[in-house]
Amino acid sequence: MKLQDLIANAKMLVADNKGLLAMDESNPTCNKRFAKLGIPQTEEARRSYRELIVTTTGLGESISGAILYDETIRQQKKDGTPFIKIIIDAGIIPGIKVDTGAKSMAGHPGEKITEGLDGLRERLKEYFKMGARFAKWRAVIAIGDGIPSQGCIEANAHALARYAALCQEVGLVPIVEPEVLMDGYHTLEKCSEVTEKVLRTVFNQLYTQRVTLEGMILKPNMILPGLKCPRQETVDEVADATVKCLLRSVPASVPGIAFLSGGQSAELASARLNEMSVRFKSRLPWALTFSFSRAIQQPALEIWQGEESNLLAAQQALYHRAMCNRAARRGEYNSLIERKGI
Numbered sequence: 001m002k003l004q005d006l007i008a009n010a011k012m013l014v015a016d017n018k019g020l021l022a023m024d025e026s027n028p029t030c031n032k033r034f035a036k037l038g039i040p041q042t043e044e045a046r047r048s049y050r051e052l053i054v055t056t057t058g059l060g061e062s063i064s065g066a067i068l069y070d071e072t073i074r075q076q077k078k079d080g081t082p083f084i085k086i087i088i089d090a091g092i093i094p095g096i097k098v099d100t101g102a103k104s105m106a107g108h109p110g111e112k113i114t115e116g117l118d119g120l121r122e123r124l125k126e127y128f129k130m131g132a133r134f135a136k137w138r139a140v141i142a143i144g145d146g147i148p149s150q151g152c153i154e155a156n157a158h159a160l161a162r163y164a165a166l167c168q169e170v171g172l173v174p175i176v177e178p179e180v181l182m183d184g185y186h187t188l189e190k191c192s193e194v195t196e197k198v199l200r201t202v203f204n205q206l207y208t209q210r211v212t213l214e215g216m217i218l219k220p221n222m223i224l225p226g227l228k229c230p231r232q233e234t235v236d237e238v239a240d241a242t243v244k245c246l247l248r249s250v251p252a253s254v255p256g257i258a259f260l261s262g263g264q265s266a267e268l269a270s271a272r273l274n275e276m277s278v279r280f281k282s283r284l285p286w287a288l289t290f291s292f293s294r295a296i297q298q299p300a301l302e303i304w305q306g307e308e309s310n311l312l313a314a315q316q317a318l319y320h321r322a323m324c325n326r327a328a329r330r331g332e333y334n335s336l337i338e339r340k341g342i
């Protein structure tokens with residue numbers, strides 16, 4: 001694939017005020033979410049749930065790309081139609097999570113390193129042949145006593161850059177996801193300081209590994225106080241701090257920044273993205289959009305409960321959340337849209 005096609009695909013993923021749907025939970029993560037709701041943790045239950053998502057009418061109005069997991073990209077609708085065909089027919093670009101998970105990092109208690117580089121070139125080629133046009137790799141950075149360490153930040157940034165270079169070689173747009181976690185007592189300032197350091201390190205590594213910035217998407221956290229921090233900033237303050245941090249650390253040649261939701265409520269994630277659009281949209285070098293999993297899927301999953309009779313209501317909830325986030329990109333999300341839709 002030519003570089004121009006890669007760059008065009010990256011642009012397409014963040015065009016038209018649409019965003020990404022992360023539906024790439026690994027089997028253990030998906031099972032954990034099912035277990036909380038009493039849904040059976042079987043391959044068939046995961047398949048039915050993914051069928052619910054990909055067959056939601058009108059999803060392509062708000063979603064530009066869907067990130068799949070290895071199990072899901074190979075699955076089919078009950079009638080035998082491959083999920084990947086349904087996604088493409090809906091005007092959505094299929095993507096794939098390609099890291100093999102964040103594992104405990106040797107010599108670094110409380111920290112993780114994301115694995116999956118071994119054999120990655122061959123796996124990427126296979127996914128491209130199957131129809132995927134972008135990929136995702138998630139690194140996790142925890143804030144706590146004495147962490148994150150330089151060693152953890154550097155190792156994760158290096159792996160992200162090696163992954164991104166391999167993706168571009170094969171013709172997949174890399175989604176580069178260094179997630180600074182919300183868990184803990186830390187302040188918003190601390191999150192900003194750590195995120196800036198992480199992003200600067202990641203972009204240094206991307207440069208060293210010769211990644212074309214025009215052909216990638218950054219997937220960062222918003223700048224937020226830890227979940228247990230007594231001071232929880234307003235939506236305006238979060239929007240300001242997030243854009244300020246990104247302006248300091250993300251080169252203007254990156255076409256788009258697609259936030260993860262990271263455990264924020266669905267409504268707060270939409271409200272914070274909306275505020276960034278209202279205040280800054282016309283002045284930013286990159287598109288700001290969403291790549292949420294929980295903040296799009298969770299309400300639908302809670303309605304579905306594994307029951308066929310709840311299917312339509314769950315699909316409506318999924319459609320609604322995707323549409324609210326598209327409104328947030330336009331800076332038009334508000335409580336009326338939240339309650340009634342557009």
Ligand code: 13P
Nearest residue numbers: 022260261262292293294
């Ligand atoms: P959340 O939006 O639930 O944080 O998930 C985003 C994601 O894809 C994590 O890798």
